[in-house]
Amino acid sequence: MIMVSISIQNQIMYKIVVKDFGGVEQLQVVELPDSIFTPGRDQVVIKLTSIGMNHADLMARRGEYKLVSGRPPFTPGLEGGGYIQAIGEAVTDRFVGQRVILSPDAPRSTRRSEGTYQSHYLTTSDKTIPVPDAISDEIIGAIWLPYLTAWGCLIWKQSLQPEQIVLLPAASSSVAIAASQIIRHHGGTTIGVTSSFRKLEKLRAMSEAHYDHIVTTVNPDWSKEIKKITGKGVDVIFDPVASGAFLNEEIRLLAKEGTIWIYGLLGRPDIVDVTPLIIKRAAIRGWVLNDLTQASLDIQQGAYQHILEALAKGSYRLPVARTFPLNEVCLAHEEMEKREHIGKLILCP
Numbered sequence: 256m257i258m259v260s261i262s263i264q265n266q267i268m269y270k271i272v273v274k275d276f277g278g279v280e281q282l283q284v285v286e287l288p289d290s291i292f293t294p295g296r297d298q299v300v301i302k303l304t305s306i307g308m309n310h311a312d313l314m315a316r317r318g319e320y321k322l323v324s325g326r327p328p329f330t331p332g333l334e335g336g337g338y339i340q341a342i343g344e345a346v347t348d349r350f351v352g353q354r355v356i357l358s359p360d361a362p363r364s365t366r367r368s369e370g371t372y373q374s375h376y377l378t379t380s381d382k383t384i385p386v387p388d389a390i391s392d393e394i395i396g397a398i399w400l401p402y403l404t405a406w407g408c409l410i411w412k413q414s415l416q417p418e419q420i421v422l423l424p425a426a427s428s429s430v431a432i433a434a435s436q437i438i439r440h441h442g443g444t445t446i447g448v449t450s451s452f453r454k455l456e457k458l459r460a461m462s463e464a465h466y467d468h469i470v471t472t473v474n475p476d477w478s479k480e481i482k483k484i485t486g487k488g489v490d491v492i493f494d495p496v497a498s499g500a501f502l503n504e505e506i507r508l509l510a511k512e513g514t515i516w517i518y519g520l521l522g523r524p525d526i527v528d529v530t531p532l533i534i535k536r537a538a539i540r541g542w543v544l545n546d547l548t549q550a551s552l553d554i555q556q557g558a559y560q561h562i563l564e565a566l567a568k569g570s571y572r573l574p575v576a577r578t579f580p581l582n583e584v585c586l587a588h589e590e591m592e593k594r595e596h597i598g599k600l601i602l603c604p
């Protein structure tokens with residue numbers, strides 16, 4: 256087999272394996288032989304420089320991820336990016352040294368047990384997207400989950416209109432901050448909802464967080480505050496929490512014909528009163544990024560191009576909370592579990 260490569264030898268190759276469902280002690284660094292990363296005809300080997308962490312990684316480790324549940328042992332991770340280090344003989348549209356980001360369906364298209372928490376990643380070349388030079392090595396593997404989750408739901412599915420008001424719970428998360436940038440870019444108004452005064456103050460001072468208003472649930476009158484800001488209520492709610500009492504309040508906050516999009520399950524399932532939905536002809540819908548990967552190529556490529564161009568120009572800016580070496584993954588998971596971070600946590604192999 257003809258294979259083009261640069262110095263794969265002498266590099267330490269490793270991945271993170273969840274040995275069993277449970278705490279961070281279940282995360283194990285496993286060294287790999289470099290023969291594992293030999294590309295097939297249409298494959299490339301990527302030396303990852305950036306792996307975006309997602310709350311779903313914690314849920315997968317604990318055995319709580321309801322949408323995709325792998326069984327241990329498995330390697331977590333939903334996104335990544337880096338440098339192409341080797342290509343198979345049939346690959347003509349990629350080159351060694353090129354910087355690429357994995358397409359959002361790349362980890363799902365390989366075996367379920369092979370997520371992106373790895374020093375190197377083997378995939379077919381059509382699952383890679385070239386990245387403009389202006390986007391740093393550190394963030395290239397952490398863009399899709401925040402930006403495509405928000406763009407796909409709010410722009411593609413919801414067709415957000417200028418002047419619409421969007422409520423963004425979990426305002427300190429990278430998904431909500433990315434959403435705030437996208438909504439403002441499209442002419443909408445944003446209201447962030449966060450869980451502490453400390454985060455509220457930090458988000459107000461943070462140039463990446465494009466919230467027109469921000470409230471905290473620590474204030475018992477937080478929903479009255481939102482009603483006062485909006486008058487008519489909010490048109491759209493983009494919510495990863497979706498728990499009973501909070502969801503009840505959101506339903507009451509909806510404007511006529513408003514929509515709540517639920518994209519995460521951070522809260523506990525509970526009883527909700529749906530009566531106001533009938534009165535307001537309003538809706539609750541679910542959203543997963545996976546749907547965008549089933550859309551036409553035009554839509555997918557339009558989304559990639561818009562987001563990468565905006566990031567390269569600096570009109571969108573990924574909020575980076577902290578980076579960790581990949582072999583410090585236990586610390587990184589503990590950090591995410593504390594819920595004190597604002598923005599994205601990134602693993603750098």
Ligand SMILES: NC(=O)c1ccc[n+]([C@@H]2O[C@H](COP(=O)([O-])OP(=O)(O)OC[C@H]3O[C@@H](n4cnc5c(N)ncnc54)[C@H](OP(=O)(O)O)[C@@H]3O)[C@@H](O)[C@H]2O)c1
Nearest residue numbers: 309310425426427428449450495518519520521542543544
């Ligand atoms: N549907 C999709 O395709 C898709 C894609 C990406 C992410 N997600 C989902 O989106 C959610 C957020 O993911 P992420 O990676 O952005 O997480 P993250 O960075 O860990 O953000 C979590 C934030 O959510 C807020 N929060 C409210 N209630 C919470 C609770 N009970 N437990 C933990 N956090 C709570 C907190 O923000 P505040 O303190 O500001 O309130 C917390 O900091 C997850 O449920 C994830 O699975 C879904």
